[in-house]
Amino acid sequence: MQLYTRAASSCSFRIRIALGVKKLPWEAVLVDVAMQQGEKYRDLNPQALVPFLVDGKAKIGQTLAILEYLEEAYSDAPRLLPGDILARARVRAIASFVVADIQPLQNTGLDDYFEKEGVNHFAWKQHWISYRFEGLEKMLHPLQGRYSHGDNVTMADCCLIPQVWNAINRYSIDMSKYPAIKAVYENCIKEAAFANAAPDKQPDFTG
Incomplete structure (x- = not known):
């Protein structure tokens, strides 16, 4: 399995987290701007974006599609979606809000x-x-456990943590205003799957 990725891409960060949570072996293909704009990469991935997952015959772009693929293709690995239909809808709603x-x-x-x-x-x-975080804070408040939904890492956390990392490290957002988001972030970032996926842990990180 290959993941076309870039340290500065929060979208790539999401998939690095998911692969770590599911404990799947993968190879990083580092995509710089020149490669991303090149014809060879566009032939492989017409969207010319990162991340892009290649897993045998599967060639998939867009993070939500990749997350859903990993969940279905590797259902024996730790799950990213809960079993209950309403819980899955809530997790997807949080993930979609972050992504969109x-x-x-x-x-x-x-x-x-x-x-x-x-x-x-x-x-x-x-x-x-900050304005969007106000809405997200209210979304996370009900049913909150250690993570975005209860006490198991889900797809919502894979999407949320990269944007909080950016908010803190790039935009100096005061997270004390959002205690639920802050608590989820602090719980997640202690986990190896999240910490190892962070931009500053990638070989192409430039600060």
Whole structure:
């Protein structure tokens, strides 16, 4: 199994976590900007994004699709979704909220545009990430255990922790305002699957 990944990509961070949680062996293929823009990578992955998973005949982009694939293809490994249908829906809702409504606000691709327009992108991102965290805090409050949903790591945690890592390390968000999110983050990051997947633990990390 190969994962096309980059340290700075929070989306790649999600899949590195999931592979660690499920204890699956994998090989990292490091994708820099030049490779990502090259024809060879586009032939393999027409979206030309990271992460991209290659597992035998399976060639999959987009993190939620990759997470669902890993859950179904490796059902004997530790699960990323709970057994109850309503619990699975809640986990997916949290994951989707992070993927669709929080991560795009942190996308570094916005920075060049904002600079051209004379917008303070750092302050803009701080404002909107904080705003979305207010909603996420309320989502996490019911049924909260050690993690986003109860006391087992789920797909929601795989998606949440990279964005909190960015919020803390790149955007100086005061996490004391979000005690539920902060508690989940602190519990997760103690686990090897999360700590080892962090950007600063990757060979291509540049700070």
